[in-house]
Amino acid sequence: MTAGVPPTVQWTGDAGGAVRMIDQTLLPGEMVMLDCTDVECVAQAIERLSVRGAPAIGCAAALGMALAAHRSDATDARAMLADLQAARERLAATRPTAVNLFWALGEMDRVIAEHADEDPDALRAGLLARAEDIVEDDLQRCMAIGRNALELIPPGANILTHCNAGALATAGYGTALGVIRAAHEAGRDVHVWVDETRPLLQGARLTAWELVTEGIPATLICDNMAGRVMSQGRVDCVVVGSDRIAANGDVANKIGTYTVAVLAAHHGVPFYVAAPVSTIDYDLASGDLIPIEERAPEEVAMLGHRACAPVCPDVAIHNPAFDVTPADLVAAIITEKGVARAPYTASLAAVRD
Amino acid sequence: MTAGVPPTVQWTGDAGGAVRMIDQTLLPGEMVMLDCTDVECVAQAIERLSVRGAPAIGCAAALGMALAAHRSDATDARAMLADLQAARERLAATRPTAVNLFWALGEMDRVIAEHADEDPDALRAGLLARAEDIVEDDLQRCMAIGRNALELIPPGANILTHCNAGALATAGYGTALGVIRAAHEAGRDVHVWVDETRPLLQGARLTAWELVTEGIPATLICDNMAGRVMSQGRVDCVVVGSDRIAANGDVANKIGTYTVAVLAAHHGVPFYVAAPVSTIDYDLASGDLIPIEERAPEEVAMLGHRACAPVCPDVAIHNPAFDVTPADLVAAIITEKGVARAPYTASLAAVRD
Numbered sequence: 001m002t003a004g005v006p007p008t009v010q011w012t013g014d015a016g017g018a019v020r021m022i023d024q025t026l027l028p029g030e031m032v033m034l035d036c037t038d039v040e041c042v043a044q045a046i047e048r049l050s051v052r053g054a055p056a057i058g059c060a061a062a063l064g065m066a067l068a069a070h071r072s073d074a075t076d077a078r079a080m081l082a083d084l085q086a087a088r089e090r091l092a093a094t095r096p097t098a099v100n101l102f103w104a105l106g107e108m109d110r111v112i113a114e115h116a117d118e119d120p121d122a123l124r125a126g127l128l129a130r131a132e133d134i135v136e137d138d139l140q141r142c143m144a145i146g147r148n149a150l151e152l153i154p155p156g157a158n159i160l161t162h163c164n165a166g167a168l169a170t171a172g173y174g175t176a177l178g179v180i181r182a183a184h185e186a187g188r189d190v191h192v193w194v195d196e197t198r199p200l201l202q203g204a205r206l207t208a209w210e211l212v213t214e215g216i217p218a219t220l221i222c223d224n225m226a227g228r229v230m231s232q233g234r235v236d237c238v239v240v241g242s243d244r245i246a247a248n249g250d251v252a253n254k255i256g257t258y259t260v261a262v263l264a265a266h267h268g269v270p271f272y273v274a275a276p277v278s279t280i281d282y283d284l285a286s287g288d289l290i291p292i293e294e295r296a297p298e299e300v301a302m303l304g305h306r307a308c309a310p311v312c313p314d315v316a317i318h319n320p321a322f323d324v325t326p327a328d329l330v331a332a333i334i335t336e337k338g339v340a341r342a343p344y345t346a347s348l349a350a351v352r353d
Numbered sequence: 354m355t356a357g358v359p360p361t362v363q364w365t366g367d368a369g370g371a372v373r374m375i376d377q378t379l380l381p382g383e384m385v386m387l388d389c390t391d392v393e394c395v396a397q398a399i400e401r402l403s404v405r406g407a408p409a410i411g412c413a414a415a416l417g418m419a420l421a422a423h424r425s426d427a428t429d430a431r432a433m434l435a436d437l438q439a440a441r442e443r444l445a446a447t448r449p450t451a452v453n454l455f456w457a458l459g460e461m462d463r464v465i466a467e468h469a470d471e472d473p474d475a476l477r478a479g480l481l482a483r484a485e486d487i488v489e490d491d492l493q494r495c496m497a498i499g500r501n502a503l504e505l506i507p508p509g510a511n512i513l514t515h516c517n518a519g520a521l522a523t524a525g526y527g528t529a530l531g532v533i534r535a536a537h538e539a540g541r542d543v544h545v546w547v548d549e550t551r552p553l554l555q556g557a558r559l560t561a562w563e564l565v566t567e568g569i570p571a572t573l574i575c576d577n578m579a580g581r582v583m584s585q586g587r588v589d590c591v592v593v594g595s596d597r598i599a600a601n602g603d604v605a606n607k608i609g610t611y612t613v614a615v616l617a618a619h620h621g622v623p624f625y626v627a628a629p630v631s632t633i634d635y636d637l638a639s640g641d642l643i644p645i646e647e648r649a650p651e652e653v654a655m656l657g658h659r660a661c662a663p664v665c666p667d668v669a670i671h672n673p674a675f676d677v678t679p680a681d682l683v684a685a686i687i688t689e690k691g692v693a694r695a696p697y698t699a700s701l702a703a704v705r706d
Contacts, residue, residue: 199575256576319575
């Protein structure tokens with residue numbers, strides 16, 4: 001991502017081998033790197049959102065499997081499989097919605113199967129090489145998404161985005177923010193409306209920070225202001241990322257995305273989703289089958305990750321982390337293989353790897 | 354309002370005469386009464402939202418005018434008019450959107466005109482009597498709104514509300530929450546979805562607190578979750594208050610209300626507005642003429658009234674306090690004189706005092 005800003009998640013030889021990531025719970029106040037030297041640390045980092053965003057979670061999980069192999073005491077590959085199986089189960093149990101997590105673990109399964117009869121170091125090397133490929137590949141795919149989106153973003157566009165689908169949500173560059181970066185780099189003079197994205201304020205904390213760092217004009221609003229700015233004709237398109245896309249084009253993304261999509265439809269504003277093909281779950285027929293994570297009520301009683309609870313302490317709280325936007329509200333899904341449009345069952349099948 | 358909870362705003366003979374109000378910026382953590390012994394204190398209380406909600410602002414402004422008369426050193430009514438004019442200008446400059454403020458000041462103008470040639474004490478007594486009438490009258494009107502709404506609220510209804518149009522926003526009982534209280538008292542077994550209402554969290558702090566205090570089942574959500582719960586069929590109707598209603602039925606209310614109205618229309622959920630006739634601005638033809646207050650960007654960088662700023666410090670912030678919902682998204686406007694439906698120009702004229 002930006003010069004001087006470290007990668008979102010990477011392998012490091014330091015400390016005898018570790019998964020290094022930006023602790024995003026501390027941004028934008030502090031830039032702190034977290035070095036995980038065991039899988040439990042990686043799993044907890046995913047759960048508490050130190051690393052978040054579907055592609056970045058996939059990268060962290062792949063590196064987590066490489067870490068498990070690296071840290072295993074097993075002296076033959078067969079004996080290492082038990083350690084790897086335990087690591088896989090722990091990582092798979094972290095968050096249910098983002099399909100990239102399961103996609104990345106599936107990629108590591110393939111490497112394990114290939115090297116199961118070789119010596120442990122070959123398995124270790126194979127897992128690390130594939131994990132680092134996934135990370136590098138994700139960056140390249142994000143940049144391709146940005147290039148492919150240029151046909152959709154007119155000069156001077158006011159683009160509304162929700163949550164953070166930026167460099168911090170990926171190996172770098174971002175999906176939705178990749179689209180915005182590419183338009184900015186192409187001289188399109190875009191301006192971004194940034195939904196703050198309650199409850200954890202990924203928009204206010206992360207997206208606003210990325211855009212300010214890049215010098216891309218941006219204005220922060222509370223989520224409930226999106227309707228007003230659209231009604232005033234001040235939004236030309238919406239671009240968001242996704243945590244899982246069903247085969248029919250239904251899109252799971254951060255809670256509040258569906259509300260933005262309904263508003264966009266009401267105002268005739270095109271609603272675009274930017275995501276790599278690894279976010280498409282071809283095994284799921286429709287979005288109502290996507291598991292939606294319910295997170296702790298305390299998140300709603302806080303601002304960001306800071307513990308301040310001004311809400312009525314005795315009230316029940318509902319805190320779904322994601323929602324599902326039906327395909328008929330989606331104007332296009334921008335992938336690294338091209339721009340898919342309705343009917344999505346056919347167009348998404350056409351971009352499959 | 355609730356037994357044991359003091360009135361939102363009232364006159365007190367203590368301290369030689371004062372306007373006493375709940376300092377709502379400290380709720381729900383602390384119940385602190387604020388006694389204002391001069392008009393500047395009342396004006397600042399309105400500006401920083403110690404007292405808020407269109408009807409309550411009207412009550413506070415009326416009592417503020419009585420306070421100005423009470424505190425004036427003038428020895429004849431004519432000399433007092435300059436003090437009253439200064440008080441009126443200060444109060445009118447506090448907040449632009451709620452029409453009840455200007456309505457209440459207009460009521461006090463009438464009293465001043467009636468007593469302008471009498472002795473100062475008659476003017477003082479007249480202003481205080483009319484102000485206390487406005488407060489008592491507001492409570493009665495809220496209770497009538499609640500009774501009139503019963504025809505609209507089915508048993509077991511799940512009602513979504515935004516911001517606080519409760520006892521705390523009025524002299525007591527509330528407008529939107531008055532509808533909910535009346536349904537609850539009538540044994541309708543209602544459940545309330547409470548939008549937290551960013552940026553100042555009037556839903557999470559005030560509405561949730563009122564409902565919990567009353568024992569009315571309620572679930573708090575972030576504003577951006579309203580779309581999801583509607584898409585799941587878990588909302589039967591929306592009830593909100595209003596800060597100003599144009600003659601054609603366009604409704605200004607807390608920022609985010611318009612988004613809820615668009616969502617309700619998309620899901621076929623009736624969207625109701627509860628407000629006294631004093632909220633209707635018969636002089637305004639349509640909602641695009643309603644002035645919308647822009648408040649300080651710091652509010653978006655805070656949670657409630659607490660100073661914690663986890664947002665990116667260098668980003669631009671847009672903070673409109675209200676939005677306008679066009680009449681065609683409003684299923685009914687519930688007043689103390691009856692339920693008005695489209696076409697509103699005729700139905701609102703019919704309920705005029």
